[in-house]
Amino acid sequence: MTKDYFLLQDKIKEIESKFISPGGWIKIYEKENISTDDTGAIYCCLIANKDLSTYNNDDHWPLVPGSEGRPSVYGDNTYKSYDTDGLEPFLYYKSFSLPEKNISYLDISEEFILYFRLYEKGESKDNRTFYYIDDYGEMDEVIVVEPNCIMLKVKYLKEYITLREMNFVVSYDYMRLMVNPPSNWNIKYGGELVKNGDIVYSHHIKNVMGPTQSWIMGKVFFVPNAEKKTHFDSPDINQEFIIGHDDEGELLYENCGNTEGNHFKLTFFSKEVLNKYYNDPSKYEVDGFRVSSKYFSLKIDNNKAGYVPVFLTNLRFLPLKEQLHWKQYNLPPKKGMGMSKTYYTTMIEGNWAKQPETADLFFKSRYNDFNAKWERKFGWKLYKPLSEKDKYLFTALHKITTNNIKAFCEQTLTIVKLTIDRINEKEISKGLVLDSTIRGIGKFEKYLEENGMVVPDLFEFLRNLQNLRSGLIAHTFSETNKDCKKAIEYFNIKEDNLIEVSEEIFVKSIYTFNTLETYFGLDSEAPSSENQS
Numbered sequence: 001m002t003k004d005y006f007l008l009q010d011k012i013k014e015i016e017s018k019f020i021s022p023g024g025w026i027k028i029y030e031k032e033n034i035s036t037d038d039t040g041a042i043y044c045c046l047i048a049n050k051d052l053s054t055y056n057n058d059d060h061w062p063l064v065p066g067s068e069g070r071p072s073v074y075g076d077n078t079y080k081s082y083d084t085d086g087l088e089p090f091l092y093y094k095s096f097s098l099p100e101k102n103i104s105y106l107d108i109s110e111e112f113i114l115y116f117r118l119y120e121k122g123e124s125k126d127n128r129t130f131y132y133i134d135d136y137g138e139m140d141e142v143i144v145v146e147p148n149c150i151m152l153k154v155k156y157l158k159e160y161i162t163l164r165e166m167n168f169v170v171s172y173d174y175m176r177l178m179v180n181p182p183s184n185w186n187i188k189y190g191g192e193l194v195k196n197g198d199i200v201y202s203h204h205i206k207n208v209m210g211p212t213q214s215w216i217m218g219k220v221f222f223v224p225n226a227e228k229k230t231h232f233d234s235p236d237i238n239q240e241f242i243i244g245h246d247d248e249g250e251l252l253y254e255n256c257g258n259t260e261g262n263h264f265k266l267t268f269f270s271k272e273v274l275n276k277y278y279n280d281p282s283k284y285e286v287d288g289f290r291v292s293s294k295y296f297s298l299k300i301d302n303n304k305a306g307y308v309p310v311f312l313t314n315l316r317f318l319p320l321k322e323q324l325h326w327k328q329y330n331l332p333p334k335k336g337m338g339m340s341k342t343y344y345t346t347m348i349e350g351n352w353a354k355q356p357e358t359a360d361l362f363f364k365s366r367y368n369d370f371n372a373k374w375e376r377k378f379g380w381k382l383y384k385p386l387s388e389k390d391k392y393l394f395t396a397l398h399k400i401t402t403n404n405i406k407a408f409c410e411q412t413l414t415i416v417k418l419t420i421d422r423i424n425e426k427e428i429s430k431g432l433v434l435d436s437t438i439r440g441i442g443k444f445e446k447y448l449e450e451n452g453m454v455v456p457d458l459f460e461f462l463r464n465l466q467n468l469r470s471g472l473i474a475h476t477f478s479e480t481n482k483d484c485k486k487a488i489e490y491f492n493i494k495e496d497n498l499i500e501v502s503e504e505i506f507v508k509s510i511y512t513f514n515t516l517e518t519y520f521g522l523d524s525e526a527p528s529s530e531n532q533s
Contacts, residue, residue, distance in 0.1 A: 001178055003185045008203070008216050011040065011174045015199060018220045019170055020154060026222075028170060029091055029106060029150035037177040037211070044090050046166045049224070051086035059193065059202040059218040061171040065093040065106075088166070091150070106150065108143060112160055116231070118142055132156065132231075136295040136319045154222075159231065162224040170220045172201070177211040187212070198223065237320040241267040241312060242330050251332055256315035256323070267315070268337055269308045271401040273329035281395035288356045289347060296322065299347065303340035303357040305399075307331055359506035360399040367394075367418065370513040373522035382516075383422040393417055400502045405476055408498040415505060416469040419512070420462060441466060453519050461508050464490040 004010070019027040019042070032040035045063040047055055055062050063069070069083025070092070082088055090112070095104035105125035113120075113130065122128025122145070130143040144151045161168050181187055191204035201218020238257030243265055246252055254262060277284035277291050284293045288302045296318055301309040315323060339348075342357045356362045367383070374382045386394060397414045400407040420441060428447040438446065441462050448455065464487040471477045471484020477493075478484050491501050517523070 001176070003181075003187075006176055006178050006181060006185075006214050007187075007205075008174050008176060008214055011172075011216060015172065015201060015216075015218070015220065016196075018198070018222070019172075021151075024154045025144075025151045026154050026157065026170070027149065028152045031148040038175075040172070040174040042170060042172045044168065044170050046088040046090055046161065046164070047169055048086035049165050049167065052167050052221070054086075055169065055219070056200060056221060057195075059200060061173070061217075061219070062087055062169060063089055063171075065091070066095070068092055090168070106145070108145075108150075115160060115163075116142060116156060134319075136321075137293075138319075138321065157222065158225055159229070161222065162228050163230060165224060167224070168222040170222075171218070172220070173215075173217045175213060175215045177208070177213055179211045181212050194218075237323070238316050239320075239323040239327050241315060241327065242332055243267055243312060244333055254312060256312050259313050259316075262313050263311065265312045266309045266333070266339065267312045268331040268333055269310065269326060269329045270331055271306065271308060271399070273308060273326055274302070274398065275401065275407075276325060278396050278398045281392035285395055286398070288342065288358075288361045295319070298322075301339045301343035301347075302361065303342040305358055307337065309337070309339045309343070358399065359503050359510070360397060363415075363506045363510055364394065364397065366510050366513045370517055370522070373517060374520075377520060377522050378427075380424060380427045382424055382428075383419065384424050386418075386422070390417070399506065400499055403496055403498040405495075405498065408502055409472055409476065411502060412465070412468055412505060413472060415509060416465060419509060420466050420469075451520075455515060458512055458515060460490070461512070465505065 021027070027042060028044040030040060030042040032038075043061065043063065043065055045068075047062060068089035068091075069087075070081060070089055072080045072083040074080075088109075090109045092107040092109075093104070094107060095102065107125075108130065112118075116132050118130040119133055119139070120128055120130050126145065126147040128145045129141055130145075131139045132142050133139050140153075142153050142156050157168055187205060189205050189207075191202055191206070193202050194200065198221040199218070200221075201216055204213070204215045206213055206215075238255050240253040240255050242251050243254045244252045254265065254267075274286055274291065277286050284291060286302065290297055290299050291302075292298070298318055299311065299314050310326075315326065318326065340357050342355070345351050356365055371381050371383050374380075393414050397411065397418070400411055423440060423444050425440065425443050428443055432443070432446055432450060434443060434446060441459065444462075445459050467481075467483040467487035468477065468491070471481040471487065477488060491504065493501050
């Protein structure tokens, strides 16, 4: 044991920091038993403003675990919610003696939990976390409970004590024992009371029946904020977005909350703004006209190839976090930029447009439409429905916005899974005499040939698409897979043209639907009396 360690210098540093750690957390409980010669404890409580002077001049703990005094029943059967007026526990030590074992744990002030409507999640009473959940489903940790430590986020504590007009007190007690400290340490025996602003503690060094004791006991006070502000307040959080240029070419900005004369004013964003939503399909949904979640919905025009137009005032319905996300991708308007015909027809004129204008949205529309028509014609779907756990694939499918190989591989794989992998082999095999080695695309080709349809170009595309998939290794393509190399040559894949190739794959997939629909006359509403074979 070093001199500084014996003199509790590490603990004094903690005290001077008011037990606040990075991220705005404060330690409000600790049970530290490193050994019988090295112990520590932290506890906490609330003190009314009017009673602060009673407790801020000495080192004594206002409350100790297990003696919180709530509720209190006296000898004459008098009942009080709190034993001492102006003094409230924040933690409650609970212990139960059961036949098979003893159980003890700490609970948090129910009033604090109820004030913030905290959600509790954890494995046990000794391992749990309390979350604040805002109106948009965002979860923020407020209290973390571990077996020997409890942490509380300061901003929530400060709001609570400000509204309650109370002070928060963290009490602490540290003791270290050492037999015969070296004489050259020149330790000064005795005790002193240290007061420094919101900190008060005593430090005693003395002999206690053999060993020498270094003992600190005291309190740290957290006072209310000067101004009462709560999470219930609704400040103006609307952001400014680009709406044009002035006469000197400087960008013009307008607050999206300013609705006067701005309802049909457009602002533009790069397509990358949607990647966040496409990449989390369990939480968000994106189509040609909106991006939405359980907590918000934003009307957008997703039918333009290179950018996303949005009516400025629609952005005011987004939470601040989402507005800031969109602001990162805000584009200055250029000549020719505007809303799509599809969006104008549907959202402004109120007439449903026939088809989306971008290849990815058109693919999704045609995929569903084609499959429905095929089922009406033959009584079964050419592409088997996705399982519940795979439905996110369709939702997340989109055109890539940069020449990123990872994004390209993911979207290519999704198209293969939606088309080639979902071919209804059971139905197309009926009535066919096939070699046992023929599967997937080969079966589909035989099925079409049996029905008099020979389209080598279509199957060249499908096989090369399948070969791209077979050569996928960790979000890139194999350099040793010969079929994959041929597919790369077929699509002319280079590092700087992945966006164009992705577009080509969407378009050729749509041509596949169109070709099959035309040949089989799928516009006929009457279902066939028997499967085509």
